[in-house]
Amino acid sequence: MNASILGRRLLTHLILILVGLMFLAPFAWLLLTTFKTEDEIFVIPVQWFPSEWIWDNYRNAVQMIPFIKYTWNTIVIALLSVAGVVILSPLVAYGFSRIDFKGRNVLFIIMLSTLMLPMQVTMIPLYVVFNKANLLNSNWPLVLSAWFGTGMAFNVFLIRQFFNGIPIELTESAKIDGASEFRIYSQIILPLAKPALLTIGLFTFLGAWGDFQGALIYLNDQETWTLSIGLKQFIRENSVAWGPLMAAATLFTVPIIILYFFVQKKFIEGITITGMK
Amino acid sequence: MDRLKLHSGIKSRERKRLFIGLMFLSPWIFGFLVFQLYPIIMSLYYSFTEYNMFNPPQWIGLDNYNEMFRDDKMFSSLYNTVFMALFGFFPQLVYALVIALLLNQSVKGLSLYRTVYFLPTLVPAVAGSLLWIWLLNAQYGLVNQMLGAIGLPEPNWLMDENWTKPSLILMGFWGTGTITIMYLAALQEVPKMYYEAASIDGANKWHKFWHITLPAISPMTFFQLIMGLIGSFQYFSQGYVFADSSSQAIGGPGNSILFYAIYLFQNAFMYLKMGYASAMAWILFIIVLLLTLLIFKSSSKWVFYGGEK
Numbered sequence: 001m002n003a004s005i006l007g008r009r010l011l012t013h014l015i016l017i018l019v020g021l022m023f024l025a026p027f028a029w030l031l032l033t034t035f036k037t038e039d040e041i042f043v044i045p046v047q048w049f050p051s052e053w054i055w056d057n058y059r060n061a062v063q064m065i066p067f068i069k070y071t072w073n074t075i076v077i078a079l080l081s082v083a084g085v086v087i088l089s090p091l092v093a094y095g096f097s098r099i100d101f102k103g104r105n106v107l108f109i110i111m112l113s114t115l116m117l118p119m120q121v122t123m124i125p126l127y128v129v130f131n132k133a134n135l136l137n138s139n140w141p142l143v144l145s146a147w148f149g150t151g152m153a154f155n156v157f158l159i160r161q162f163f164n165g166i167p168i169e170l171t172e173s174a175k176i177d178g179a180s181e182f183r184i185y186s187q188i189i190l191p192l193a194k195p196a197l198l199t200i201g202l203f204t205f206l207g208a209w210g211d212f213q214g215a216l217i218y219l220n221d222q223e224t225w226t227l228s229i230g231l232k233q234f235i236r237e238n239s240v241a242w243g244p245l246m247a248a249a250t251l252f253t254v255p256i257i258i259l260y261f262f263v264q265k266k267f268i269e270g271i272t273i274t275g276m277k
Numbered sequence: 278m279d280r281l282k283l284h285s286g287i288k289s290r291e292r293k294r295l296f297i298g299l300m301f302l303s304p305w306i307f308g309f310l311v312f313q314l315y316p317i318i319m320s321l322y323y324s325f326t327e328y329n330m331f332n333p334p335q336w337i338g339l340d341n342y343n344e345m346f347r348d349d350k351m352f353s354s355l356y357n358t359v360f361m362a363l364f365g366f367f368p369q370l371v372y373a374l375v376i377a378l379l380l381n382q383s384v385k386g387l388s389l390y391r392t393v394y395f396l397p398t399l400v401p402a403v404a405g406s407l408l409w410i411w412l413l414n415a416q417y418g419l420v421n422q423m424l425g426a427i428g429l430p431e432p433n434w435l436m437d438e439n440w441t442k443p444s445l446i447l448m449g450f451w452g453t454g455t456i457t458i459m460y461l462a463a464l465q466e467v468p469k470m471y472y473e474a475a476s477i478d479g480a481n482k483w484h485k486f487w488h489i490t491l492p493a494i495s496p497m498t499f500f501q502l503i504m505g506l507i508g509s510f511q512y513f514s515q516g517y518v519f520a521d522s523s524s525q526a527i528g529g530p531g532n533s534i535l536f537y538a539i540y541l542f543q544n545a546f547m548y549l550k551m552g553y554a555s556a557m558a559w560i561l562f563i564i565v566l567l568l569t570l571l572i573f574k575s576s577s578k579w580v581f582y583g584g585e586k
Binding site: 009012013015016019020023024025026027029030033041042043044045046088091092094095096099100101102103104107110111114116117118119120121122123124125126127128129131144145147148149150152153156181185206209210212213216217227228229231232235240242245246249252253256257260264268271272 | 291294295297298299300301302304305307308309311312313315316317319320323330376379380382384385390391392393394395396397399400401402403404407408409411412416417419422425426451454455458459462507510511513514517518521522538541542545546551554555557558559561562565566569
């Protein structure tokens, strides 16, 4: 290897490492803040490491606000959303991918074009409907929107791509034997689709876990708050409880990061599929 | 006679397939009718009414739309939104591409780098925004402490109306990991032989980038442009949290981070001006449609689809 190639490689790595540090520094700062005392949080010039590592911020994070309750609410909404999405989306995707009927393509184009629809357009009438149905301050507006809202088009599209990749021959013989479409779907196709279902399940979970705007619209009663809107309680009129707030933000984020490390490959795959036509 | 029978047999089979197909599609059909079509129509209707949820909607014709054109706050929210798209989204797109190009140099430790760049996109919007509010704290924040250490000016990021949008843009760069990963995947799909052929013809690095790489990944750029612009016009959570949490009124100092979607939300759910907010939503819809159409129309000039795949 000659010197100029070596030099370029080193330069590439140097840039990548520097950028990487810039991406990681906020995480480091977040974590280190959570172990500092109030005095050390507000010290100039900055002190990276706490002189004494304390857990008080985490205890306060959980006690200052109804943290457990908000976490529970968030989990319930996220899991209900995922459950509906992984049951409904593959059904629809199967119809679009494997059953040839008149008007299918037109419906498919209609579905894809709903991806462009801004949620602001549907948000007000849906709020009016949920209000009339007496469902405000419950999980249902958020859960039903996750099942049937714009996200559905996205999920169906993703699963359909996956179904299209399954060779026709695989289901041909079952069809000749007279198996119904639903049987073929549930016994042959669906078991194969597990990786794709995992992907949309993950994205749905992430979306529901971090959702802010929806929660802001539908959850006014503090009993029903999720973590996304509950965190603002650390912010008071004149002061912010930075230690506990950062600890709470950490607790809010950590489950997602753990999840990511478990299913990293699925995750990256899912994202790349989304981008590829 | 037989042909007629056969024909009706095909017909009935066709009808059966249609029925089965629609059965499979029924969750989407329900969702489309109830969660999209009905709300679209109602929102158009509300946009011609005055409606506060307590009284039935009152027809007022085009008044809401006329009011929009006299509403300075609406225009400044539109300005802020366009600003974010131009100076936030576009530079972030270029930045993500540059990082992806570096990662595509078949570097060692690719998966580690990729994880590092991707990690920030996993942080929930509210948690990330609160973290950045702390990082950008004028006195005790890490960013200003670093800037101060190397003798650079320390802006009052969150309170100075000239710096609030740059604050959000800075945070946006932190979250570009998804675009980077998508670009990287697109780059890895470019056939190696193109570059080899170009090398034989004596093309330099810059030529190769301009004439091979960029056209080859243009479908990805097309996708990112559409998704990014649609997203930019609905920019909400980060702006809302930034304004709300740095003990400011909604909109931040001088309404400098009052974005279109935030002002719309405020009209709908705080002022209960549902009619006006619906008119805003429709204008947003039209803007998004026009932009998408524009990108689609122009795409024949700059998006190239490869032969195979």
